């Protein structure tokens with residue numbers, strides 16, 4: 001008997017494995033981020049690296065220490081007052097989760113009960129906004145990672161804009177995997193995280209805030225320190241931060257953004273789309289059913305599929321025998337589906353081959369009649 005792996009592989013949709021350069025950035029010489037003027041300049045450089053990725057030239061861009069949940073909560077806290085009517089585009093775990101945040105801050109969420117297996121239909125969103133005349137805020141998740149449903153941000157933003165509502169977008173799992181243009185498309189607040197397609201460690205939230213969202217935050221006047229845009233802005237203008245910034249996380253994010261700039265956005269985005277098609281083809285060649293009905297409705301960063309045995313059991317088997325970590329899901333999908341990541345460096349031929357072959361081998365071990373070699377071949381051919 002021998003152990004079948006010497007090193008683990010983390011093929012989950014965030015946190016992801018870290019590229020070598022990002023790991024190296026984590027062991028750079030540390031500093032005092034509050035006092036070192038050079039660090040402040042470096043923070044500003046990272047903001048400048050983010051702007052083109054978000055299309056945020058007029059919007060303010062901040063990086064805060066804290067998980068992406070911090071950004072989501074800040075976006076709601078600074079836009080929702082008691083009684084604010086909010087259309088929650090609820091076709092996923094995080095999509096419907098926005099309703100809880102809205103209620104927590106006294107708002108009145110409208111939840112249309114959309115299918116989790118399809119992108120939200122922009123014309124259906126338009127009909128709701130036409131009918132519910134006084135919707136002030138709309139929340140949308142671009143890529144809802146737990147089910148891997150992908151929404152058409154550009155089209156939905158256009159509709160929301162034409163109705164004069166504020167748009168809050170969770171782009172935690174789509175930043176650095178697809179085109180985003182907050183200024184041109186009229187996105188008021190967009191939230192990102194460091195540990196998804198950016199392949200940096202968890203711990204940072206990224207925010208872009210439009211002029212309208214900034215003004216609304218002033219009107220809402222939420223009593224908060226940590227989530228207060230104005231306090232942030234005042235400190236940045238003075239050349240500092242309202243609390244201790246994490247130097248190592250900023251170095252890691254900088255390295256990750258430089259990698260993306262060096263490769264070129266077009267290549268990065270095409271690589272993710274090709275990986276999405278390849279994973280789907282590989283999964284189907286193993287006889288498994290993708291959870292999302294159509295490939296175009298699937299996130300460019302992760303693929304979910306139904307498992308022939310409870311997902312936690314299959315995942316535990318793969319982890320213990322092969323040292324590969326795949327993800328399950330939450331809530332109603334917890335036992336039903338498994339997810340494989342193609343975020344950042346995982347949208348690559350080696351990762352596709354490793355994922356499909358290990359999954360196939362495990363299914364064979366468990367008595368399922370699957371053609372592992374054929375599935376890997378199909379996936380890799382699709383990635384060409």
Ligand SMILES: Cc1ncc(COP(=O)(O)O)c(C=O)c1O
Nearest residue numbers: 067068069094143144145172193
């Ligand atoms: C779409 C989406 N939004 C928000 C989050 C929350 O991110 P965090 O766990 O970093 O707070 C996640 C995490 O998986 C996510 O997938």
